[in-house]
Amino acid sequence: MENTRETIAPGSEVAIIVGCGHAAGELATRLREQGWAGRVIMIGEEPHLPYQRPPLSKGFLEGKTGLSDLFLKPQATYDLAQIEVILNTRVEAIDRTNRTVTLSDGSSLQYTKLAIATGGRQRPLPGADTARAEACDNFHYLRTLDDALKIRELLKAGKRMVVVGGGYVGLEVAATAIKHGLQVTVVEAGPRLLGRVTSPAMSAFFEQVHCQAGVDIRTGTLVEGLEFDGLRVVAVRSHAGERIPADVVVVGVGLLPNTGLAEAAGLAVDNGILVDAFCVTSDPDILALGDCCNHPNPVVGRNIRLESVPNAVEQARSAASTMCGQGEPYRMVPWFWSDQYDLKLKSVGLCEGHERIVMRGTMEGRAFSLFYLKGKRILAIDTINRPQDFVMGKRLVGERIEVDDDALIDESTPLNKFFTASL
Ligand SMILES: Cc1cc2nc3c(=O)[nH]c(=O)nc-3n(C[C@H](O)[C@H](O)[C@H](O)COP(=O)(O)OP(=O)(O)OC[C@H]3O[C@@H](n4cnc5c(N)ncnc54)[C@H](O)[C@@H]3O)c2cc1C
CATH class of the missing domain: 3.30.390.30 (FAD/NAD-linked reductase, C-terminal dimerisation domain)
Structure with missing residues (x-):
């Protein structure tokens, strides 16, 4: 789609959405449903239309969910709704005084309302060997469709996979890999699996399930270093001196919210872009939603940042309503799902x-x-x-x-x- 660069004519509104992920895709279509009459422009750095990430560690990795099933909507839906989608393009800066965003191709666009839905990026594996490992084709994080495609290629029976991180994503990858006949070891630094998100009782249940399936679970094990053979990682070394041989390494050690753009623009940020109950940031013309934002949750009774599809969808609903002048507050009870075996x-x-x-x-x-x-x-x-x-x-x-x-x-x-x- 051709990028448009003209300034805003008086009376015509322009909604710019930064990011082309789950929250952004939902917001774009809801804006139209709720009556936004002006332009809607969605800008994403990935080469894909908005897609669902949950299947990347479940059905899609396993080969059960097809590529076309991942996308929230086909291109035709955005065309029909006159939603302009700009892919392969980063928003590099926000100029709040002139209400302008600068794009990675050097061009700029003016907005009347701006929504930041930049999600997060993988927390890198701590340690001196990480930069070298990231250049290896058998060492991966799992955040994007392109990551999943690469990992899927490596799911070959008999190969040894080391999963670093015993959170939901790591355990889903482990469950899928063991089904494919790989030998799987999960290395978790904390004393139990899923330590950040559930109780010791549930952690123990999941540990037992994975052990019964044949996964080698090593909790309380910190990765101290990696061993290489040229451009391949060949083993993971633990702080206790264990050497775990690996043909494939997948790292899932958490997410860092993408707040750089907001911070540079002077918006309030504290473990996510701070928003009110209507998804509005410290600038009344800028909203934020999804994994990148920190909101006051009415059920929990304090500010939280959630990393879940239901949260992204609910914030898109609330943000669309705010941008269209109706102002429906966020009101969701946090919920989440995971599929393993x-x-x-x-x-x-x-x-x-x-x-x-x-x-x-x-x-x-x-x-x-x-x-x-x-x-x-x-x-x-x-x-x-x-x-x-x-x-x-x-x-x-x-x-x-x-x-x-x-x-x-x-x-x-x-x-x-x-x-x-x-x-
Ligand atoms: C493997 C995996 C499994 C998951 N499983 C589940 C699950 O089972 N259940 C569940 O509820 N949730 C799950 N999640 C989490 C869920 O997918 C996220 O909460 C959801 O995608 C958040 O949507 P978002 O739009 O905030 O961020 P994202 O979907 O991450 O989208 C953000 C987009 O913004 C782009 N972007 C960032 N900065 C810029 C910029 N400056 N310019 C342009 N574009 C930019 C990014 O490239 C990205 O495409 C899973 C996530 C992963 C990775």
Whole structure:
């Protein structure tokens, strides 16, 4: 699509969206749905239209999800909605005084409203060997479609894969790789898997599942260095002196929010671009949404930065409404999912600060829910293969319904009993 460079005529509005990821794609189409009549221009540095990242470590990596299924919308939808998409182009700077963005091709565009949806980038593996490893074709992070395509090529039975990082993405890659017949080792620096996101009970469950599937899990193991043979990483060395041979290394050690553009423009940033309940930054004409922003969450009761598709979609809804003058605040209960083997994990709420855990169902049956409680209220729920508990759980957490432990445990008591009891 040809880039347009003219200045804004009086009365004609221009919405510029920085980034072409999940939040950006949702925002662009919602702006049209909610009546934005002016131009909509979406600018992304990747060569692709907005796509879903979750399948990159699940169905797409496994080969079950096709490439065309990843895209949020086909080009024809953007054309029809008169959404201008500029790919392979970075936004390099924001000039707030002149309401202009400068692009990597040297051109500039004027905006009336600007939305920053720049997501995040992989946290690099700490250590002196990382720069050399990043030039090797068997060492990868997994953030983009192009990363996934490269890793998929390396999933060959019998190869040895070392996954650094026992978070969701690392474990999903491990589950997919072991299904493909690779020998997989997961190296996690913390004392347990999923340490940042769930309870020790759930971590122990996932560790057992992966061990049973044949994954070699090494928690409490810090990567100290890498060994090379020319342009290949051949082993990972731990702080304890272990040498773990590797044909493929995949690193998933967290995400750094892309806030550089906002910081350089003088916007308030603190672990993400700070926004209010309407996705507005410290500049009233600039919004931010998705993984890159830090918002006041009404359910959790404090500011948080979330890295999830449901959050990106909800913020796109709220941002579109704000830009169109309707101002619908963000109101989502945080939730997330992960697929590993036959397990569908769905989590709602944040479990930090819980006083006790109550379980419904059984871990042996691979269908259970853990309820994280404080007083009579549920702060969070992790459900495994129990979609109904998740649906009810979203309401129980979001509406701060009071519950009692015995009824939660008792499978014969439907969870919707608590709604009627609270009336
Ligand atoms: C492998 C993987 C698995 C995941 N699994 C799940 C899951 O199971 N469930 C779930 O809820 N979430 C999952 N996530 C997280 C989810 O994909 C993200 O939360 C979501 O993509 C956030 O959307 P976003 O638009 O904020 O950022 P992104 O989708 O990352 O998009 C940001 C875009 O902005 C571009 N950009 C950055 N800076 C600039 C610039 N200056 N100029 C132009 N373009 C720029 C980036 O290149 C990128 O394309 C997963 C993520 C990954 C990587």
